[in-house]
Amino acid sequence: NVKDVLLPPSTKYGLVFDAGSTHTSLYIYRWRADKENGTGIVSQVEACSVSGPGISSYADDPAGAGASLKPCLDRAMKIVPAEQQRENPTYPGALAGREENSSKAEQVLAEVSKAIGEYPVDFRGARILTGSEEGSFGWITVNYLLETLVKFSFAEKWEHPQDTEVLGALDLGGASTQITFQPGVPVEDRNTSVFFRLYGTNYSLYSHSYLCYGQSQALKMLLAVLHQASSSPQIKHPCYPQGYQENISVAELYDSPCVRAPSSASPGLVLTVTGTGDPAACGTAVRRLFNFSCGAQGPCGFNGVYQPPVRGQFFAFAGFYYTFNFLNLTRQQSLSEVNTTVFSFCRRNWTELVQSFPKDLKYLHTYCSVAFYILTLLLDGFKFNEHTWSNIHFSRQAANTDIGWTLGFMLNLTNMIPAEALQQVKGHQPGLWAGAISFLVLTIVAGLVAVFLHCFWKTK
Numbered sequence: 001n002v003k004d005v006l007l008p009p010s011t012k013y014g015l016v017f018d019a020g021s022t023h024t025s026l027y028i029y030r031w032r033a034d035k036e037n038g039t040g041i042v043s044q045v046e047a048c049s050v051s052g053p054g055i056s057s058y059a060d061d062p063a064g065a066g067a068s069l070k071p072c073l074d075r076a077m078k079i080v081p082a083e084q085q086r087e088n089p090t091y092p093g094a095l096a097g098r099e100e101n102s103s104k105a106e107q108v109l110a111e112v113s114k115a116i117g118e119y120p121v122d123f124r125g126a127r128i129l130t131g132s133e134e135g136s137f138g139w140i141t142v143n144y145l146l147e148t149l150v151k152f153s154f155a156e157k158w159e160h161p162q163d164t165e166v167l168g169a170l171d172l173g174g175a176s177t178q179i180t181f182q183p184g185v186p187v188e189d190r191n192t193s194v195f196f197r198l199y200g201t202n203y204s205l206y207s208h209s210y211l212c213y214g215q216s217q218a219l220k221m222l223l224a225v226l227h228q229a230s231s232s233p234q235i236k237h238p239c240y241p242q243g244y245q246e247n248i249s250v251a252e253l254y255d256s257p258c259v260r261a262p263s264s265a266s267p268g269l270v271l272t273v274t275g276t277g278d279p280a281a282c283g284t285a286v287r288r289l290f291n292f293s294c295g296a297q298g299p300c301g302f303n304g305v306y307q308p309p310v311r312g313q314f315f316a317f318a319g320f321y322y323t324f325n326f327l328n329l330t331r332q333q334s335l336s337e338v339n340t341t342v343f344s345f346c347r348r349n350w351t352e353l354v355q356s357f358p359k360d361l362k363y364l365h366t367y368c369s370v371a372f373y374i375l376t377l378l379l380d381g382f383k384f385n386e387h388t389w390s391n392i393h394f395s396r397q398a399a400n401t402d403i404g405w406t407l408g409f410m411l412n413l414t415n416m417i418p419a420e421a422l423q424q425v426k427g428h429q430p431g432l433w434a435g436a437i438s439f440l441v442l443t444i445v446a447g448l449v450a451v452f453l454h455c456f457w458k459t460k
């Protein structure tokens, strides 16, 4: 049987660590042969959340990073059958949000590698992904899960699923955000151009990662803008709910390369941030984080970065999803409905919010800021408009699998998506169709002959 020759006999597992700027997870994937179409299906078995913050917080304690991963590695060892553990590829990846920290990130990765080395898995090394890789692997994940990649070389043209359009990917992390899509025009700037050959089809993509424009860093930049506009340590925050107050030291606020401390700021000074719940002023403040002018060099996203016009459907995940999900805005609502919901949420006071959402206290004070940030980023930054807005699907998962760069990374590194098209499996659709049609025609003809003979003998 040709199919059995094509398919490896066993189920396989793959482990990928996503060591993000705010959060670390271990994804456990299972590869299963799909007898129907002669390929394999990768599905997520579990996403184990590593307790504590992202890997960058271990910059001063690299050994702690390794230790923090152990509970998730123990969990994986319970899932992967003992006899398969050695042969299972483990692909830990890590993201360094900032260039300046790359030597520290390398140290952290060395500790992570040491910790994984103590487990009976076929460890293939840890590395730091570039922003562009993060975006591209996210794009592969989305299109793999939604089955929009053309897999087979079909003999008959009419069977080729020409109309399958690939989707774009929008990822909002903690430190950076990525936009990746197949534009309708050639990508003019080599720095933002990505090329993949998957299953024999060429994909020419646009991908860009904006460092500092992830959710956590954007909120920090917003606070810094408000601090620098106020002449006292009392900061009025229009995106925080009325009645909300927090203290933050100047040192804490300016602890990231994304925000530059004014020379006059003394690190020990404690700032008091008070919410004023003013959505219009919030929108204005958020816009100040961006430079929307494109200059002479053609279409752009923001901060002068080249970007062709967005095209087709998009999946928006991670930070794009969390806040919109909390606000019940993930059901393809119109832009005007989204605006109305965000404005009315931003006017609610803190006491009322705490009473209504006692389980969501961790992010509750940020939802108004982040909602405005997402709207500004998508509309003014990436240049979606009221028509293309409905092409954005806010999702965390597809096919029961979390959307992010990890699955695409594993598929790419293991060559699970081959560059060339899969050969059509013998006895596949054309043969089956031809058989089915011949059978139908023969049945009808036989039926007609039987009726004719029956009538003929009756009349005789």
Ligand SMILES: Nc1ncnc2c1ncn2[C@@H]1O[C@H](COP(=O)(O)OP(=O)(O)OP(=O)(O)O)[C@@H](O)[C@H]1O
Binding pocket: 019, 020, 021, 022, 023, 024, 054, 095, 097, 172, 173, 174, 175, 176, 214, 215, 216, 318, 319, 322, 323, 363
């Ligand atoms: N339930 C939630 N509600 C609101 N925001 C959330 C929630 N969970 C996570 N976030 C925030 O969403 C952002 C994206 O989270 P994610 O885990 O993708 O970031 P990361 O992988 O650590 O970041 P990066 O990819 O930039 O390294 C972060 O700023 C995080 O703080």
